[in-house]
Amino acid sequence: MSYLILRLKKKLIFRLNLSAIVPDKIKNKQNNLKNINIFYGNEEKKLSDFFSFQGKLNKGIVFKGNLSKCDYIGDSMKEGEIIVNGNVGEYLGNKMENGKIIINGSSGNFTACSLKGGDILIKKNVGDYLGSPNQEEKIGMSGGRVFVQGHAGNRLAFKMRAGVIFVKGDVKNYIASQMIAGTIIINGKIGSNLGLLMKRGTIILKKKCILPSCFQYSGKNNYLFLKIYQFYLEKLNSEFKNIFPTNYVTKFVGDISCAGKGEVLILN
């Protein structure tokens, strides 16, 4: 078997910190998995108190069960895969550097916090502060790719520095506040207050919307880089086929209140 399968065997009352259960952190501890310490609330417990084990860690870890109170999955991950067949808690992929995480459910707040590299795919919804900084960090996501097939919450890409976020559904308010750079692509509707204090970076919107007054109209033109981006995304996932049917789009620049040079490109 290529994956180590961890099945949650009890209902959680407090939050469970799974930051220690990452492929590169446990690959040398496979003989002693049961005794790995994890925090349940503010108490240190053994991994075997919560999970049953099956298989061997070759490619990665598969979590089964309702992990909506399990936080820090994929924390600082450097290699391998994590697959979760269900929902997960907060801080998914926190400071992740490489590897792949697939969530066959929804993810909580602070997903892809300070993400540096790798891929995160969330098949349902995601909470607030996707791609934002960790509490002690000055910048948010600085690399990697996050794909959300459902909806996202507030404060998406807060202080984002690099990387790409794609949201297939709708996004709530305060997208890309203080964004520094990177690319956000939103298929669905957006909430209010997009791009406040945005310095640079690109937001691509598939649907027409009303932008805040701090964004100025900058004409319509052909943006060739969209085609290059499309070819790149198509290679990652066939779902991105023809994601930008045209590269003749409307551009807004802002946030002009802080001399920002961020751009919002609207496809329709």
Next chain:
Amino acid sequence: MIINGIKIENTFAEAFPMKAVRLIITAETKYWVLKAVESMTGFATSVIACGCEGGIEKEMKATLTPDGRPGASVLLFAMDSKSLAKQVLRRVGQCVLTTPTTACFSGLESNEKISLGQSLRYFGDGFQISKKIGNKRFWRIPVMDGEFVIEEKTSIVPAIGGGNILILGSSRENVLKASEIAVKEMNKVENIILPFPGGIVRSGSKVGSKYKNLIASINDVYCPTLKGLTKTNLNKEIESVLEIVIDGIYQEDIIKAIKKGIISVCRKSNKGILAISAGNYGGKLGKYHFHLRKIMT
């Protein structure tokens, strides 16, 4: 060795190590691609005085380019990386950036990188935008027709310059016709260019001169009008010689091009052609030797 009445001389072409870069230029239409690449490689026949040697390697269909538009790949060669890097920036900056609707991409990957958009981005005067797509960075420079997209860096690879064949015949007309046919066939080979105008050079040179300041001068032993004055390599019947110079990335492709050139002359245009030879310096200067008879067996 004689093929279809044409003597293949028992000699070799002597070629030298060089450095090369491949760039892919795209534009909205094939017309503008060709305008850009012809301009870029226009004054690039010889490192003697052009700074580099360059040519259009091949035209590219839209489905094969990084941005899905018509394109062409261009090869530039120089004696060292520093000179090549300088020429790349000048030519892209003055000839590609200026052409309507173009974009410029790296066409090769190696560990030796040189600046492309990384230097040219400053033309955007602070309005340029960087975009990292995958593990490559692109620069979007605002221009009057929209944006010029250029990859940040390109790569330099070791290459070979100076492979050649000489076509010797009884009249200028016959030799020119044979050379044109040879060039047409040789241009089908990838990873090579024929840097001279139309792929053919009529003024093949030798190293040195009676004039102290000249590094090269006419290859007098192949000049038909000097038969009486010099230690000529031409017999009575030869009245014209043309040279085709080949620069390439790989030896195998230069060999392929030489073979295609010789075969096309021997089979399709042998009227009035008496011999095919090659230029060398006694084998003492160049690292690469392309023996004609060995290639044709």
